[in-house]
Amino acid sequence: MSTISDEELLAYADEQLQTELSTQIEKTLRHEQTERERLRNLLEHRDQGNLGVGDIWRHERLSCPQRSELGLFLINALDVQQQNYITFHLQQVGCSYCQAILEEMQSTSTLEEAGQLTKKRRQHLFASSAGLLRKSD
Numbered sequence: 001m002s003t004i005s006d007e008e009l010l011a012y013a014d015e016q017l018q019t020e021l022s023t024q025i026e027k028t029l030r031h032e033q034t035e036r037e038r039l040r041n042l043l044e045h046r047d048q049g050n051l052g053v054g055d056i057w058r059h060e061r062l063s064c065p066q067r068s069e070l071g072l073f074l075i076n077a078l079d080v081q082q083q084n085y086i087t088f089h090l091q092q093v094g095c096s097y098c099q100a101i102l103e104e105m106q107s108t109s110t111l112e113e114a115g116q117l118t119k120k121r122r123q124h125l126f127a128s129s130a131g132l133l134r135k136s137d
């Protein structure tokens, strides 16, 4: 009897599960043909847009933002929609996985990513002031 939920199977297919669970599901799929068929059916249904709101909600719950997105979130560099989604994911869904990543980032790589962004802004700024200079001569 299977203990894997449809949502977990889909999350597995999307590579959104933590390693431990993902390995476990992979093992099950390798041994159980019925599970493989279930996953195939699920994916087909999803591709046809047959998932109900509840399914999408449950699926969304499992959808963790990319690490890079979390980094941008920290420095407020995402568009409002993404920013809201991640806020929702962290606060309403309360995803402890992403919270842990965020905490780790706050202490280390955020600074680096922010630095890269600043560099981009500076390049942009340089480009526009070069334009201004050209106009004024």
Ligand SMILES: [Zn+2]
Binding pocket: 063, 064, 065, 089, 095, 096, 097, 098, 099
């Ligand atoms: Zn998450």
